[in-house]
Amino acid sequence: MASTTNCLASLARLSLSAPARPTAVSIIPKFLLPSAATPLARHASGGGGMRKKAPKKKKTYKTFRSYDLTPMEQFSLCDAMRYIRAFEVGRPPASVKYELSVKLKTGKGGPVVRNRIRLPFPVKTDVRIGVICPDGSALATEAQQLGAVAVGQESLFDSIRQGNIPFNRLICHTDSVDALKKANLGKILGPKGLMPSAKTKSLTSDLKATMQELIGADEYRERAGVVRMAVGQLGFTPQMLSDNVKSMMTHIKEDMNEIDDTHIKQLDEVVLSSTNGPGFSLNGSFSSTDPKVGPEHLQSVM
Amino acid sequence: MVGVIRRLHKLKAILGVRHGPGAAVLPQDVSRIHMEFAHLFNDGHMGPRKFWRTSLPRLKYWNPAIPMIVNRVANQEGPATLSIYFREPGVTPKGDVQQQSSSSEGFSKAPAPAEGERVVQIDMKGRHSDQILSEFMAKSGAVPVTPTAQEEMEIREAEELEMKAKIDKERVRKMVEESKREKRLIQQAQSEAAAIKAAL
Numbered sequence: 348m349a350s351t352t353n354c355l356a357s358l359a360r361l362s363l364s365a366p367a368r369p370t371a372v373s374i375i376p377k378f379l380l381p382s383a384a385t386p387l388a389r390h391a392s393g394g395g396g397m398r399k400k401a402p403k404k405k406k407t408y409k410t411f412r413s414y415d416l417t418p419m420e421q422f423s424l425c426d427a428m429r430y431i432r433a434f435e436v437g438r439p440p441a442s443v444k445y446e447l448s449v450k451l452k453t454g455k456g457g458p459v460v461r462n463r464i465r466l467p468f469p470v471k472t473d474v475r476i477g478v479i480c481p482d483g484s485a486l487a488t489e490a491q492q493l494g495a496v497a498v499g500q501e502s503l504f505d506s507i508r509q510g511n512i513p514f515n516r517l518i519c520h521t522d523s524v525d526a527l528k529k530a531n532l533g534k535i536l537g538p539k540g541l542m543p544s545a546k547t548k549s550l551t552s553d554l555k556a557t558m559q560e561l562i563g564a565d566e567y568r569e570r571a572g573v574v575r576m577a578v579g580q581l582g583f584t585p586q587m588l589s590d591n592v593k594s595m596m597t598h599i600k601e602d603m604n605e606i607d608d609t610h611i612k613q614l615d616e617v618v619l620s621s622t623n624g625p626g627f628s629l630n631g632s633f634s635s636t637d638p639k640v641g642p643e644h645l646q647s648v649m
Numbered sequence: 650m651v652g653v654i655r656r657l658h659k660l661k662a663i664l665g666v667r668h669g670p671g672a673a674v675l676p677q678d679v680s681r682i683h684m685e686f687a688h689l690f691n692d693g694h695m696g697p698r699k700f701w702r703t704s705l706p707r708l709k710y711w712n713p714a715i716p717m718i719v720n721r722v723a724n725q726e727g728p729a730t731l732s733i734y735f736r737e738p739g740v741t742p743k744g745d746v747q748q749q750s751s752s753s754e755g756f757s758k759a760p761a762p763a764e765g766e767r768v769v770q771i772d773m774k775g776r777h778s779d780q781i782l783s784e785f786m787a788k789s790g791a792v793p794v795t796p797t798a799q800e801e802m803e804i805r806e807a808e809e810l811e812m813k814a815k816i817d818k819e820r821v822r823k824m825v826e827e828s829k830r831e832k833r834l835i836q837q838a839q840s841e842a843a844a845i846k847a848a849l
Contacts, residue, residue, distance in 0.1 A: 433710035437719030644714035
């Protein structure tokens with residue numbers, strides 16, 4: 348071991364003194380030597396040799412990138428469904444969903460499109476609602492009749508603190524807002540996205556309307572300029588899927604109109620994909636381009 | 650969202666679902682197709698799996714109205730069979746024939762033929778997917794679809810793109826390897842230098 352270290356040390360000294368003849372036993376490549384050992388580059392122009400160039404600043408954009416869609420092949424709904432059904436053949440239809448991605452022309456930051464929608468043909472039906480309202484009141488019995496799985500105020504807060512959360516949606520009646528604020532449940536409910544707030548429309552004075560909207564309603568929101576949501580199950584017929592897509596698009600357009608004019612929101616592209624299939628950019632038409640294949644051919648059992 | 654050109658290249662997969670082995674139009678009298686095989690490829694279930702993943706999508710594309718049911722079971726020792734159901738000539742199809750949808754838990758057993766239906770079965774166990782396909786084509790009487798001149802050109806373009814991608818992948822792999830090698834050498838030299846310092 349000592350011999351190698353000696354050897355290395357002498358090598359280092361050699362390279363420090365002057366760039367000598369290349370020795371036969373150079374172990375360390377030149378680019379690995381300490382920078383002090385390499386001769387400094389000096390140029391006749393002078394001055395500029397030592398100065399470091401400032402790193403090039405990356406250009407920042409204020410809007411999300413939108414692409415030129417002319418080269419994009421676009422499909423009618425029936426064509427896209429025909430392809431998707433071919434890609435998903437033999438999959439259990441309950442586990443495969445049609446997904447819609449709506450790309451918007453929009454700036455980064457600022458308000459986002461965010462709302463709840465009740466599709467004409469619901470995609471999932473596993474909503475369990477918890478309701479915060481005064482214990483033993485008429486509201487509580489009403490909520491239970493409407494199908495809430497957990498109703499109450501202090502009793503519900505206690506069960507949440509103990510980690511017993513049997514619901515996946517939580518709404519709060521306006522009478523119980525103060526109690527909710529005092530209960531300090533934000534730490535538990537916040538990360539789960541369950542904390543009632545006016546923003547998510549889960550703070551309400553009309554329990555019936557909100558609950559009916561929640562059952563069979565899905566939430567969507569714009570992330571990175573794209574709204575994504577499941578719009579159908581694989582077993583849906585073209586007409587059912589078309590209804591769902593249309594209702595989704597009208598909803599999003601309404602939401603965009605509500606946002607003030609200082610922030611630009613425009614529709615850019617609509618893409619239909621599925622759990623295992625590729626994405627098909629839609630051109631807005633319904634019927635198939637193949638005259639032999641109509642909507643009635645696209646509703647057989649998968 | 651991903652850029653348009655990259656998505657377009659990805660979408661070339663639809664060419665693969667239109668043409669290739671299995672792209673065929675089934676005769677009018679085929680009413681449904683049922684496949685049953687196991688989840689894993691052990692014990693001779695590789696061929697059926699491959700047939701499902703490669704050929705069945707093409708069949709489904711060209712015959713969108715025919716139900717093609719796949720029943721995957723957990724039992725590896727079980728059989729792997731493909732059943733083709735034919736409508737007897739002259740029998741009008743009944744609308745109320747109950748057909749279970751595909752299942753990955755073995756719930757969708759091959760149904761008994763309905764009135765005016767006959768079944769032709771193919772034993773797929775331990776056979777290559779190509780063999781299964783050729784037997785399927787013979788027994789079902791399917792007519793293969795040939796790509797048009799335009800589509801042939803598109804397929805060629807996709808292949809060329811694939812070749813270019815191969816070259817680029819090789820180039821990038823070399824670059825990555827080189828930078829990894831340099832990093833490794835630097836680390837080795839630094840540790841050696843540290844050892845020298847410690848020895849002094």
